[in-house]
Amino acid sequence: MRCCISFLFSAANLFRGIVMAKVKYVNISIPKPLYERLEKALKDSGYRSPTEYIIFLIRKHLADLESDDLDRRLRALGYK
Numbered sequence: 001m002r003c004c005i006s007f008l009f010s011a012a013n014l015f016r017g018i019v020m021a022k023v024k025y026v027n028i029s030i031p032k033p034l035y036e037r038l039e040k041a042l043k044d045s046g047y048r049s050p051t052e053y054i055i056f057l058i059r060k061h062l063a064d065l066e067s068d069d070l071d072r073r074l075r076a077l078g079y080k
Contacts, residue, residue, distance in 0.1 A: 028054075 038050045047053040064076035074080045 035050055038053065042050060042053055045053075047056070061076055064072050067073050067076070071080065
């Protein structure tokens with residue numbers, strides 16, 4: 001049983017590695033003091049890094065920004 005679990009774990013990591021290898025990244029600059037504040041605020045939050053949290057926020061709000069509903073877009077942009 002232990003061997004099977006190990007194999008499944010290895011297969012999952014291999015698959016994740018293949019999928020992640022296709023993802024390309026870009027750098028987004030933010031002021032260092034802001035990054036440091038975020039890093040401090042995220043301690044013991046479960047997020048591994050400020051980058052991981054920023055990606056979460058973008059994914060959470062991107063649909064609103066892309067919406068055809070003008071009110072929804074304005075709210076996402078902070079105008080309402």
